[in-house]
Amino acid sequence: MTGEAHDPSGRPGAATAIGERTGGARAAGAAGTLEGTGLTRVALGPGAFAYLGEHGMPNAVTVEGRDGVLVIDSLFTPRHATQLMGLLRATTDKPVVALVNTHFHGDHTLGNAAIPTDRVIAHRSVRERLSTGGAAYRELLCCVRPDLAPEIGELEFVLPTELVDDALDLDLGGLSVEIRHAGRHAHTAGDLTVYLPHLDVLVASDLVFNGILPVARDADLDGWLAVLAQLRASFQGAVLVPGHGPIGGPELLARQEAVLRTVIDAVSRHRGSRAAARAAALEEVGSLAHAGERIDAYLDLILSSEAN
Numbered sequence: 316m317t318g319e320a321h322d323p324s325g326r327p328g329a330a331t332a333i334g335e336r337t338g339g340a341r342a343a344g345a346a347g348t349l350e351g352t353g354l355t356r357v358a359l360g361p362g363a364f365a366y367l368g369e370h371g372m373p374n375a376v377t378v379e380g381r382d383g384v385l386v387i388d389s390l391f392t393p394r395h396a397t398q399l400m401g402l403l404r405a406t407t408d409k410p411v412v413a414l415v416n417t418h419f420h421g422d423h424t425l426g427n428a429a430i431p432t433d434r435v436i437a438h439r440s441v442r443e444r445l446s447t448g449g450a451a452y453r454e455l456l457c458c459v460r461p462d463l464a465p466e467i468g469e470l471e472f473v474l475p476t477e478l479v480d481d482a483l484d485l486d487l488g489g490l491s492v493e494i495r496h497a498g499r500h501a502h503t504a505g506d507l508t509v510y511l512p513h514l515d516v517l518v519a520s521d522l523v524f525n526g527i528l529p530v531a532r533d534a535d536l537d538g539w540l541a542v543l544a545q546l547r548a549s550f551q552g553a554v555l556v557p558g559h560g561p562i563g564g565p566e567l568l569a570r571q572e573a574v575l576r577t578v579i580d581a582v583s584r585h586r587g588s589r590a591a592a593r594a595a596a597l598e599e600v601g602s603l604a605h606a607g608e609r610i611d612a613y614l615d616l617i618l619s620s621e622a623n
């Protein structure tokens with residue numbers, strides 16, 4: 316793996332304009348974003364692509380083996396997933412053999428209906444979460460993303476059909492991919508990573524955001540920190556595809572850990588006043604995209620755990 320797809324500057328957001336790496340025939344537009352989709356396609360290696368969402372929208376990945384293609388995450392709506400399929404179909408005619416949902420959040424699962432496969436792989440908790448809490452969750456998403464509410468409001472969740480507890484190795488024909496549960500509650504209870512050994516690429520899902528403050532509504536911050544440290548020890552040279560934001564290297568794991576620790580420390584220093592804690596946290600991480608609207612979930616988690 317060369318560094319072409321990386322953001323060499325290390326600056327958050329600096330690599331969103333990467334174009335297609337594999338030649339001019341299907342080159343990206345001037346800004347690197349494929350026209351009309353809001354997605355930037357980045358080659359990770361032969362037959363493997365990341366599709367990076369603009370403005371903090373979710374990323375997806377496709378990996379092609381001899382037997383077909385694995386799709387990792389289905390984006391926010393069937394419309395987005397249809398765009399993803401259009402981009403994939405410009406690179407291969409092989410069937411989609413499976414879809415992985417890296418966690419239950421709607422921006423990674425609500426496009427499921429438009430990915431043409433019956434094999435939808437996710438952690439066991441994803442199925443429970445979407446089937447029992449589906450209606451309430453849909454309502455929450457409509458509040459968070461009113462611009463997408465007309466599309467989300469009517470959607471039926473397409474639930475996972477194949478549940479992972481700990482680990483699943485998937486043979487795509489000539490190459491295998493390693494699907495792993497994070498091992499404990501982290502960004503959510505059911506975060507999966509997908510490692511592509513033939514390319515040394517780690518699809519880190521929403522365990523890592525690049526240049527963006529992660530959604531923490533369903534997180535366990537201590538578990539998340541532990542998982543990041545473990546991944547950092549295990550993937551020292553890998554190319555890393557975050558759930559949101561540009562591709563990077565393993566430094567993204569350390570950077571995500573630092574962001575979480577910084578917020579925890581800032582809030583802990585001001586535990587007597589939520590307003591002061593909020594201001595202190597934003598002073599530290601306010602330059603990250605979406606920090607203002609997402610910081611309160613961190614305050615909820617940190618202040619409630621300190622109250623116990």
Ligand SMILES: [Zn+2]
Pocket residue numbers: 373420422423521558559
């Ligand atoms: Zn996400």
